[in-house]
Each structure stands twice: as C-alpha cells, then as structure tokens.
Amino acid sequence: MSWVGKSALRKEGEKKLRGIAKYIDDISFEGMIYGTTVRSSTPRGILKKIEFLPGVNWDEFIKVTAQDIPGHNYVALIEKDQPFLAQEKINHPEEPVLLLAHANKHLLEKARKLVKLHVEPLPPVFNIEDSLSQKALVWGKNNIFKSYSIDRGDVETAFKKAFVIVEGTYETGAQEQLYIEPNGVLAIANPQEGVTVWGSMQCPYYVHKALLPLFDLPPDKVRVVQAETGGGFGGKEEYPSVICGHAALLAWKSGRPVKIIYDRMEDMVATTKRHPSKTKIKIGFDKSNKLIAMDIDFSIDGGAYATLSSVVLSRGTLHASGPYFCPNIKIRSRAVATNCPPHGAFRGFGAPQSIFALEKHLDLCAKKLNLDPAILRKSNLIKTGETLGCGQVIKEKVRISEVVERALQLSSYHKKRKLFLKHNSKGPLKKGIGLSVFMHGAGFTGSGETFLASIAAIRANEAGKLEVLTSNTEIGQGTNTIFSQMTADALKLDLKDIEVVQPDTSKVPNSGPTVASRTCMVVGKLVEQAAQDLKQKLISAQLLKEKYTRSEFLVACKRYRKEIGELKGISQYKAPPHVVWDEQKYQGDAYGAYAWAAYVAETTTDLRTFETVVDNFWAVQEVGKVINPTLARGQIIGGVAQGIGYALYEDVVWHEGKMVNNKMSNYIMPTTLDTPDIDVLFLELPYAFGGGGSKGIGELPLDGPAPAILNAMDFALDLELTQIPTTPERLMEKIERKTP
Amino acid sequence: MKKITLTVNGKKISVQAHPFARLLDVIREGLELTGTKEGCGEGECGACSVLLDGELVNSCLVPVLQANGKAILTVEGLSKKSLCPLQKSFMKCGGAQCGICTPGMLIASQALKKKKKRLSPKDIREGLAGNLCRCTGYSQIIESIQKSGGRT
Ligand code: FES
Ligand code: FES
Numbered sequence: 001m002s003w004v005g006k007s008a009l010r011k012e013g014e015k016k017l018r019g020i021a022k023y024i025d026d027i028s029f030e031g032m033i034y035g036t037t038v039r040s041s042t043p044r045g046i047l048k049k050i051e052f053l054p055g056v057n058w059d060e061f062i063k064v065t066a067q068d069i070p071g072h073n074y075v076a077l078i079e080k081d082q083p084f085l086a087q088e089k090i091n092h093p094e095e096p097v098l099l100l101a102h103a104n105k106h107l108l109e110k111a112r113k114l115v116k117l118h119v120e121p122l123p124p125v126f127n128i129e130d131s132l133s134q135k136a137l138v139w140g141k142n143n144i145f146k147s148y149s150i151d152r153g154d155v156e157t158a159f160k161k162a163f164v165i166v167e168g169t170y171e172t173g174a175q176e177q178l179y180i181e182p183n184g185v186l187a188i189a190n191p192q193e194g195v196t197v198w199g200s201m202q203c204p205y206y207v208h209k210a211l212l213p214l215f216d217l218p219p220d221k222v223r224v225v226q227a228e229t230g231g232g233f234g235g236k237e238e239y240p241s242v243i244c245g246h247a248a249l250l251a252w253k254s255g256r257p258v259k260i261i262y263d264r265m266e267d268m269v270a271t272t273k274r275h276p277s278k279t280k281i282k283i284g285f286d287k288s289n290k291l292i293a294m295d296i297d298f299s300i301d302g303g304a305y306a307t308l309s310s311v312v313l314s315r316g317t318l319h320a321s322g323p324y325f326c327p328n329i330k331i332r333s334r335a336v337a338t339n340c341p342p343h344g345a346f347r348g349f350g351a352p353q354s355i356f357a358l359e360k361h362l363d364l365c366a367k368k369l370n371l372d373p374a375i376l377r378k379s380n381l382i383k384t385g386e387t388l389g390c391g392q393v394i395k396e397k398v399r400i401s402e403v404v405e406r407a408l409q410l411s412s413y414h415k416k417r418k419l420f421l422k423h424n425s426k427g428p429l430k431k432g433i434g435l436s437v438f439m440h441g442a443g444f445t446g447s448g449e450t451f452l453a454s455i456a457a458i459r460a461n462e463a464g465k466l467e468v469l470t471s472n473t474e475i476g477q478g479t480n481t482i483f484s485q486m487t488a489d490a491l492k493l494d495l496k497d498i499e500v501v502q503p504d505t506s507k508v509p510n511s512g513p514t515v516a517s518r519t520c521m522v523v524g525k526l527v528e529q530a531a532q533d534l535k536q537k538l539i540s541a542q543l544l545k546e547k548y549t550r551s552e553f554l555v556a557c558k559r560y561r562k563e564i565g566e567l568k569g570i571s572q573y574k575a576p577p578h579v580v581w582d583e584q585k586y587q588g589d590a591y592g593a594y595a596w597a598a599y600v601a602e603t604t605t606d607l608r609t610f611e612t613v614v615d616n617f618w619a620v621q622e623v624g625k626v627i628n629p630t631l632a633r634g635q636i637i638g639g640v641a642q643g644i645g646y647a648l649y650e651d652v653v654w655h656e657g658k659m660v661n662n663k664m665s666n667y668i669m670p671t672t673l674d675t676p677d678i679d680v681l682f683l684e685l686p687y688a689f690g691g692g693g694s695k696g697i698g699e700l701p702l703d704g705p706a707p708a709i710l711n712a713m714d715f716a717l718d719l720e721l722t723q724i725p726t727t728p729e730r731l732m733e734k735i736e737r738k739t740p
Numbered sequence: 741m742k743k744i745t746l747t748v749n750g751k752k753i754s755v756q757a758h759p760f761a762r763l764l765d766v767i768r769e770g771l772e773l774t775g776t777k778e779g780c781g782e783g784e785c786g787a788c789s790v791l792l793d794g795e796l797v798n799s800c801l802v803p804v805l806q807a808n809g810k811a812i813l814t815v816e817g818l819s820k821k822s823l824c825p826l827q828k829s830f831m832k833c834g835g836a837q838c839g840i841c842t843p844g845m846l847i848a849s850q851a852l853k854k855k856k857k858r859l860s861p862k863d864i865r866e867g868l869a870g871n872l873c874r875c876t877g878y879s880q881i882i883e884s885i886q887k888s889g890g891r892t
Contacts, residue, residue: 025778663780677861
C-alpha cells in the first residue's frame with residue numbers, strides 16, 4: 001500500500017475545523033502586555049526628536065528606541081542595511097522608530113497617536129524611473145540593489161537578420177499577500193534565559209538568524225516557535241523577523257511577555273508586497289516564425305531596503321525568457337531602491353512579473369505575425385537537448401507540448417476563438433479566450449540549496465510514533481500531510497504512525513525556509529532519506545530484517561530505544577549530480593527541476609461598466625508525481641484565484657510611498673463571486689530527486705493567470721493591454737483613448 | 741461595565757462587559773472561545789462570523805449589548821464528539837487549508853444550509869460572498885458544502 005498519490009486527509013484538519021488550532025492571537029501568557037509600533041510618516045528624512053504629547057501617563061508605558069537595542073541594529077537577512085528601529089535616517093513612510101508596550105490595548109493605541117516625530121525631510125524617490133535616473137540618491141552609490149546580465153549568442157546580429165521585430169513595454173503593480181490572519185508574535189525575553197518568540201511565520205530559522213545579532217546572543221539562547229499560521233504566500237517569509245525583534249525588545253525591557261498583533265490596516269500598509277515591475281521586450285522572428293532574438297530589460301522596485309530583492313530579481317530574470325528556445329538572448333535586469341516600505345516575497349517571487357511581460361508580448365507578436373498565439377508558442381517550445389535562456393540544457397524528457405495541447409483541447413480554445421469573434425461583432429458583452437505557457441523552477445535558485453545545506457530528521461519517540469523533524473512550516477499548503485505520506489511510504493508504515501513536529505528551533509534541525517516551492521520537492525526528499533537512515537540503523541543493529549511488517553518495525557524501534565538509546569535518522573542536502581550552476585557567470589542549471597504549465601482563461605468584458613469576469617479557467621500542468629491530489633488541486637486553484645486578483649482587482653494605490661487603500665474594503669481580493677470553477681489537470685513525470693517524485697507546485701499557479709486573462713481581454717476587445725491590474729477604470733481609459 | 745447574558749453554543753453565560761465592546765472580543769477574550777477569528781475588524785472578511793439567534797453576523801461589528809439575551813453559535817458549537825457532516829465534508833474535499841477563514845466559512849455555510857434545502861453552486865457562491873478565503877480559491881469550499889448532504 002502506498003500513500004503517495006492518495007488524497008490523505010489533512011493531518012491537522014480536525015483541529016482547524018473544530019476551531020481549536022492555536023494561532024498566535026489565540027495564545028496568551030500570564031502577565032502578558034501588548035506592544036505597538038510608532039512609525040515615521042515621512043518617506044525620507046532625518047529623525048531629530050521624539051516628542052511625547054500629554055494625554056496619557058507616559059510613566060506607565062514601556063518605551064524602546066534604537067538606543068535600547070542590546071546588540072546590533074540590523075535585520076539580518078542578506079544585507080545589513082535595514083534597522084529594526086530607525087536611529088537617525090528615515091527611508092520609508094512606515095519606518096519603525098519607537099516601540100511602546102502597555103497592559104491595556106486601548107490606552108496603547110491612544111498613546112501611539114500621541115507620539116510626535118520631528119523629521120527633517122530629504123528628497124525621496126517613489127518609482128523605478130526616478131530611482132534609475134537618480135532623481136535623488138537614496139541607497140548606495142546608484143540606487144541599485146542588484147543587477148544581472150544574461151548573454152546567449154549574438155542578439156545584435158540576429159536582429160539584423162530578423163524578418164519581423166516586435167517591441168513592447170509591460171508593467172505590473174504591487175500586490176498584497178492578504179493572508180486572512182494578520183502578522184503577529186508573542187515574546188518572552190530576559191538576559192538570564194535569552195529570547196523565545198512564538199509567531200505566525202514561514203521561516204523560523206530566518207527569525208532565529210535575525211534575533212542573534214539583535215541581542216548578541218549565542219544560538220542556544222534564542223528559540224523560535226511557529227504557531228499555527230493563517231496563510232503566508234511569502235508575506236510571512238522575511239517580515240516576521242522584524243516583528244519578532246520588536247516584541248522581543250519590548251519583552252527584554254519590560255521583563256514581561258509581550259504580544260504584538262498587527263491589525264489589518266497596519267499589516268497592509270507596513271509589511272511587504274509583491275515587487276512592482278517594468279519590462280521592455282524586443283523579439284525578432286525569422287521567416288518561419290521561429291524566435292531568433294530576445295532582448296529583455298527587467299526592472300523591479302525593491303523599496304527602501306535590500307531585503308530579498310536580489311533573489312526575487314534573480315528568479316524573475318531566470319524565468320524571463322520562458323519555456324521557449326531562442327538561440328540569441330540578452331537580458332539586463334536590476335532591482336532598484338525607492339522610499340516605499342521594502343517589497344518582498346510573494347508566491348512566484350519575481351517570476352509572475354517577467355512571465356506576465358513575455359506571455360503578453362507573445363500575443364502581440366502573434367498579432368503582428370498574423371498568427372494564432374497558440375501556434376506561435378507551439379512552434380517555439382523548448383525540447384529535450386535544447387538550452388534555456390539561463391544556459392540550462394534540458395536533459396530530461398519534457399511534456400510541455402502535450403501540456404499545451406491538453407489545455408487547448410480542454411478549453412476548446414480554437415473553436416471558441418472563432419465563436420467569440422462572431423459573438424463580439426455586436427452587443428456590449430465581449431467574450432475572450434487567452435493562453436499563457438510557462439514553467440516554474442522549484443527550490444532555491446542556482447547554488448542556493450547547496451549553500452543552505454538543509455537537514456531533516458526522523459525520530460522514534462517515546463509514544464511509539466515516528467516524528468518528522470524539519471523547520472518547514474504548515475501554512476495551509478499541506479506540509480504536515482505530505483511529509484506524513486512520504487515517511488509512511490519510505491518506512492512502509494501507516495499514516496497514523498507518523499507525527500510531524502511543530503517547527504521549534506530548539507527541537508527541529510534547519511531544513512531551510514518554507515519558500516520557493518521547495519518543501520515537497522527538496523525537503524520531502526530529505527525526509528525520505530532521513531527515514532531510510534533510521535531504518536538502516538535498525539537493520540545495522542540487527543533489530544530489523546530487510547523485509548518486515550509494520551508491527552515488526554514498530555517493535556524494533558521500541559527495542560532500539562530501550563537497548564541502545566535515542567533513534568534518529570538524519571539527512572543533509574547534496575545537489576543532484578546533474579545540477580551545475582556557475583554563480584560567477586550567472587549561468588547553468590538554475591533549478592533542479594521545472595514544473596511546466598499552460599493556462600487558458602475565458603473572460604467576458606461588459607463595455608457598459610468596463611468590468612471583466614473570468615467565466616472559465618483551465619490549468620494544465622506537469623508537476624512530477626502528484627503526492628496528494630486533493631491538496632495539489634487546492635494549491636493550483638488557490639494560486640489561480642490570487643492570479644485573477646493580480647490581473648483584475650488588486651490595485652495598491654500609492655501616495656508618497658505609502659499604500660493609501662490599506663483596507664479590505666478598498667483593496668479588493670477575489671470573492672466567491674469573482675472566481676470561476678477552475679479546471680485542474682495534472683500530467684505526471686516523476687522527478688527522481690524530488691520527495692515522492694514530486695516537483696514544486698506552490699508558486700507555479702500564480703505565474704500564468706494574469707497574462708492568460710489579459711490575452712483573453714485583448715482578443716475580446718482588440719486591444720494591446722500592457723499593465724496589471726487592469727481595473728475597470730484603467731480599461732475604460734485605454735478604450736477611450738483608442739476610440740476618439 | 742454591564743452584565744450581559746448570552747446563550748453560547750447552548751450554554752447560558754453571564755459576563756461583565758462594556759456595552760459597546762465588540763461581540764468578537766467578548767467571545768474570544770471574555771469567553772475564551774478563540775475559534776472565532778479576526779481578519780479585518782471592519783465587516784469585510786467574515787472570519788468572525790457567528791450566528792446570533794440563527795442570523796449570520798460579523799461579530800466584529802456587533803456591540804455586545806445588541807447580543808444581550810440572545811443565542812450565539814460559534815464554530816466550537818458545531819459538533820460534539822465527532823465532526824458534523826459539514827466539517828467532515830470540508831475535511832474530505834479540501835475545504836480548509838490554512839484554516840483561518842474556516843470557522844467563519846463553516847458558520848456561514850451552516851446558515852446557508854438552514855435557509856435552503858437544495859443549494860446550487862450559484863446559491864453557495866452568493867451565500868458565501870461575505871467570507872473571504874485567500875488559500876482555496878473557493879472551489880473546494882463550494883464542493884464541501886455541496887457534498888455535505890442534507891441539513892446539518
Ligand atoms: S473580522 Fe469581522 S468581518 Fe473581518
Ligand atoms: S483556508 Fe486559508 S484563508 Fe481560507
């Protein structure tokens with residue numbers, strides 16, 4: 001009996017359904033007080049003075065400023081540029097300056113409003129253009145956090161030979177992760193015992209890494225525990241380090257447990273969002289419609305501090321030329337600084353931005369070539385033995401043509417295009433159908449996984465169960481369930497014999513962050529290997545034969561514990577032999593494996609209201625082995641829904657570096673009425689180096705919806721849309737500009 | 741402060757609360773029933789949904805005084821020993837992912853099922869329009885309700 005491939009029930013499902021799962025705001029400690037953050041409202045300047053206005057008894061409040069930090073005032077991640085609390089320089093309008101704590105939440109809120117910050121303003125920049133032209137120098141020597149270049153073949157010569165050249169510019173907006181549970185943490189900290197924090201988070205060891213220098217403590221004096229987490233989508237990747245630091249500083253100073261829960265408005269205005277982007281593309285085709293040259297210029301707005309922008313940029317860059325073969329490719333990319341709060345991880349991590357641009361542009365190219373967009377794509381898809389833009393030779397079998405074929409069939413793409421053309425000739429309702437084809441690399445980019453050197457373990461516990469020990473968090477995507485399925489299969493046990501330990505840095509090894517679609521594929525493999533290691537220990541101790549029954553195995557574990565001691569299997573990541581990446585040249589095997597997909601969207605736009613609805617959606621993908629069909633389908637549908645929001649509704653409105661529509665009532669995410677039934681089809685091609693044969697799927701479904709939807713709209717309206725979100729207002733403007 | 745009497749999940753309870761305290765806070769902090777969640781605090785997300793005398797309300801918008809003397813159903817009251825059919829169906833169909841919207845979704849679904857016996861997908865989509873879920877894209881929630889059988 002094998003568990004992998006079956007829709008095993010969600011491991012922690014019952015707790016969640018009964019409402020007894022403990023999320024961070026459901027946990028309280030004796031003597032606990034609340035913390036809050038006083039933020040600058042000036043986008044850039046020099047902090048001159050903090051004034052406490054009358055209205056509350058200030059002696060009752062715990063106050064923490066940069067001066068109170070026991071260690072170093074930077075949020076450890078990649079660069080050391082972001083402070084926990086501004087010392088002197090203010091770089092964005094939500095920069096934390098002062099922390100307050102009090103037992104009474106209402107008084108605390110009152111007090112927060114009674115703090116006046118005196119800031120001498122400096123000239124800010126708020127967008128990519130102004131940052132690049134150095135309207136003001138706001139970061140480093142040139143406002144650039146990171147840049148990359150890719151050069152394959154000779155683009156200039158190829159353009160000279162090209163039969164048709166098509167150019168375009170594309171823009172994507174910021175997007176809020178909008179997990180339904182806002183960020184929150186609880187901390188206990190004192191010089192004797194060190195620091196312990198509990199929180200809603202994706203990456204306990206990121207928080208751990210950030211707290212060590214903040215308090216100047218050794219690793220064993222800092223403990224980070226993940227509470228049940230109400231969604232992340234990247235939004236709880238790096239930001240929790242900041243909040244955990246803040247709560248711990250207040251706890252350290254007050255000697256009491258401190259809880260900080262952001263309300264929705266603070267969460268939306270202050271925490272990270274998807275990087276806005278701008279992409280210029282120039283593509284050349286030969287006479288037979290083959291891609292012969294691609295010149296891509298990709299910029300993302302990183303906000304005020306470096307945070308993860310360099311890696312987001314890298315993923316965006318490596319996905320920019322798509323699942324196509326083109327002999328001559330030039331890519332230039334950069335992440336720039338602006339005086340907005342730092343942009344950060346969000347499902348897809350740079351790829352949805354560059355894929356949007358390319359997949360939108362290919363429809364424009366098809367129009368110029370007078371060709372069906374599906375046919376243009378099909379004749380340029382990558383094949384085994386060919387080289388991707390990043391220099392990766394595809395060695396394994398690829399089923400991308402089959403994926404595209406299935407998506408076209410399922411959606412009756414060609415038939416509908418004809419039908420809709422006729423339908424659209426009259427009336428205000430215009431119907432469209434559009435395609436996007438893409439891939440998503442799973443795991444850290446390049447040598448990232450090798451540097452991480454993740455460790456996973458399996459332990460036989462006192463209760464006779466096998467515990468899975470990793471730092472990979474369950475945030476709704478199904479970590480607990482799939483790890484249990486893989487472990488049960490690796491050891492030939494039952495699901496009920498497996499327990500997944502809640503990530504706690506004092507108990508679990510560092511198996512890396514819960515990001516980059518790596519949990520199932522990369523860490524899942526480590527879990528399986530750790531299980532094998534444990535089994536081998538039983539066999540070496542002659543407590544188990546190669547062939548065994550479930551009960552023999554469980555008895556052997558018990559005996560081992562009694563006669564020998566602690567029984568633990570361990571495994572550490574080693575790059576599969578086929579993955580070679582040259583960081584210096586920035587080329588090679590960018591990812592161990594790719595998931596491949598083709599998405600089709602069917603839309604109706606009402607020319608009276610300029611509203612667009614997605615009527616139908618087909619998501620076809622090859623993702624290695626599907627570990628749990630119900631959970632995998634849930635990942636795809638959920639990701640597509642976020643992609644629909646990204647394309648049509650989710651508009652972050654900025655004013656001087658600040659999000660001004662930071663409420664659920666005016667930042668609109670899709671509801672049950674804005675989402676169609678989404679048709680999901682998986683093709684399988686097991687990947688030998690992925691847990692259970694899987695490839696990552698978490699981020700994939702956000703890459704494709706936006707271009708597919710806009711391609712459908714362009715078809716319906718005979719437009720050339722270039723920007724998301726395409727809200728009704730933007731669409732109206734575009735149509736009115738076209739018809740004078 | 742005022743004495744407020746509520747029947748919560750079938751049990752009669754009295755609490756001292758400020759009359760304008762949010763029902764949500766009284767449920768979570770006063771009664772320590774933390775199954776009901778806060779996602780927005782402004783009536784948009786439905787994570788705080790409860791039934792107030794059988795009517796679906798966002799408890800973040802209800803001053804506790806308005807609930808005085810009334811019956812409240814929270815997620816904790818949906819089942820006793822084994823899960824109710826609706827919960828079982830959510831489990832089976834993948835209706836809960838991160839779980840933070842789930843208590844509100846279950847309560848809203850319960851209200852919907854009470855109103856109408858045969859629910860079409862359209863009925864369900866309309867009935868749940870006030871409950872946001874960022875994880876599932878809704879399809880599996882809708883299937884969960886459709887497949888949960890008759891009235892719960
Ligand atoms: S918390 Fe009440 S509706 Fe969102
Ligand atoms: S399951 Fe996460 S918000 Fe609905």
